[in-house]
Amino acid sequence: MDIALEPLIEITQQAGDAILEVYKTDFDVEIKGDDSPVTKADLAAHAVIERGLKALTPDIPVLSEESVPPEFSVRQHWNRYWLVDPLDGTKEFINKNDEFTVNIALMQDGEPVLGLVGVPAQQRIYVGDVIEGKAFCEEGGTRTDMTGRAMQRDRGVTAVASRSHGSDRLEAYLAALGEQFGGLERTPVGSSLKLCILARGDADIYPRLGLTSEWDIAAAHALLKAAGGDVWAADGSPIAYNKPDTFLNPEFIAVSDRGFDWRGCLPDVSAL
DSSP: OOSOHHHHHHHHHHHHHHHHHHHTSOOOOEEOTTSOEEOHHHHHHHHHHHHHHHHHOTTSOEEETTSOOOOHHHHTTOSEEEEEEEEEOHHHHHHTOSOOEEEEEEEETTEEEEEEEEEGGGTEEEEEETTTTEEEEEETTEEEEOOOOOOOTTSOEEEEEESSOOOHHHHHHHHHHHHHHTOEEEEEEOTTHHHHHHHTTSOSEEEEOSOEEHHHHHHHHHHHHHTTOEEEETTSOOOOOSOSSOOEEOOEEEESOTTSOGGGTSOOGGGO
16 A cells, blocks of 8 residues: 555544544534534544545545535546545444444545544554455554454354344344354444454444445445455445445445355345
8 A cells, every 4th residue: 555554543543532522521413414413523523534634645535424525527537535434423422332433445446445443432443454455453552453254154143233223124134144044143333333343353244224325334344355354235236436426325235254155145135
């Protein structure tokens, strides 16, 4: 990777610090035009990240959840850009359960190739470099390499699921998954931490049967892929980024071990 990691880690840390400054106060919550919540912490982290990335890589555009996106006529010419969610898991932030993240992804030719996921309340930063095939967690000045765990057909499966976005379809899918693999353990968690749990080898699969946005998953997508996992749309197609008319993702499946034949044994989402 031709971009130094240390300044990116520092930007992620600074954004997390800005979030925590708001987190310890009695902050207000506003509702945006898409009915999603936003706080001063979202905006403070956005300002830190945008300023830092523009100083570090002035020739690479920045697309953030908290910015006004250019028209596709402009974006279609971007072969590299930063895709940012300054505070993913705003509902978790509001509920003060510590499960919120800072997401910074470098996109190249339509795919996330570098991802940083900061977890401010835990003082952790996950980093995944897809090109180098390396993922690690930095915590307390120590870096620990990460890799997803190998899946085996003759054991039960561990799934992570959203803490804030459950549904009857998800429950039906998880039940079918448990039957298919002879048992299921479930770990509820918020924000992009679900993908981080897969990347560090603490779970096997994350089925997302609901809407997300590109900036919600790009950084953790890179992290997971660098750690040996993968993410694909529920219909089996690749996840597309920088689409012409929407930033919404399709429903998707994320797995810790991309070498396992998941597609040969997963329940059919379209049948739910």
